[in-house]
Amino acid sequence: MGFPADELGGGERVIREMHEHWxxxxxxGLICLAALVGLVVVLAVTPESGFLAWLDVAAWVAFAGVVAVFGIWPFIRWQRRTYTITDQRIATRKGVLRRTGRDIPLSRVNDVAFEQGLLDRVARAGTLRVSAASEEGTVVMRDIPQIHEVTTLLHSLVREARGEARA
Known part of the structure; x- marks a missing residue:
C-alpha cells in the first residue's frame, strides 16, 4: 500500500516507505500453523458418521476463527501501519478502522536516534526515535527494517532540508 498521492505536497516525492519488520x-503465522495441525488431527480421528461427526464442522469453524483472529487481523494491522519518508517530511500512519497519523517536516527534526536489542541486531531492525521541535515531542517508530540505512538517510535529508552542506 503506497502513500496516497493526494497527501503529497506540490513537488514532494516519496523517498522510502516502510512497514514494521515482518x-x-x-x-x-506459528499460531495459524498450529491451528492447521489441530484441524488435520481432528479431521483424521473423528468418525465420518455417528454422534461425534459434528466435530468436523466444529474443527473447521474453530480453524477459521483462529486464522481470522490470529492470522488475517494481525496481517491487516501490520499492512496498515506505514512509515513514509519524503523529501520534505516523515509521515506515520496506523490503524485499520480508525486511522491516525503524524507528519514531521524534516526542517523541524532535532534528533534522530535508534535502539537495537539482540534480536533486533540479528534482524537488522530497530526502534527509531525522531525528536521534533514541536509540542508533540518525539515520534517512536518501532521495528524499522534496515535501521542503520534509514538513520543515515534521515540524517542526510535533514541536513538538506536545513540547507546545510554535507560533511
Missing part, C-alpha cells in the same frame, strides 16, 4: 508476523 518478524511481527512470525507468532501469528
Amino acid at each position: 518478524k511481527h508476523l512470525l507468532v501469528p
Whole structure:
C-alpha cells in the first residue's frame, strides 16, 4: 500500500516507505500453523458418521476463527501501519478502522536516534526515535527494517532540508 498521492505536497516525492519488520508476523503465522495441525488431527480421528461427526464442522469453524483472529487481523494491522519518508517530511500512519497519523517536516527534526536489542541486531531492525521541535515531542517508530540505512538517510535529508552542506 503506497502513500496516497493526494497527501503529497506540490513537488514532494516519496523517498522510502516502510512497514514494521515482518518478524511481527512470525507468532501469528506459528499460531495459524498450529491451528492447521489441530484441524488435520481432528479431521483424521473423528468418525465420518455417528454422534461425534459434528466435530468436523466444529474443527473447521474453530480453524477459521483462529486464522481470522490470529492470522488475517494481525496481517491487516501490520499492512496498515506505514512509515513514509519524503523529501520534505516523515509521515506515520496506523490503524485499520480508525486511522491516525503524524507528519514531521524534516526542517523541524532535532534528533534522530535508534535502539537495537539482540534480536533486533540479528534482524537488522530497530526502534527509531525522531525528536521534533514541536509540542508533540518525539515520534517512536518501532521495528524499522534496515535501521542503520534509514538513520543515515534521515540524517542526510535533514541536513538538506536545513540547507546545510554535507560533511
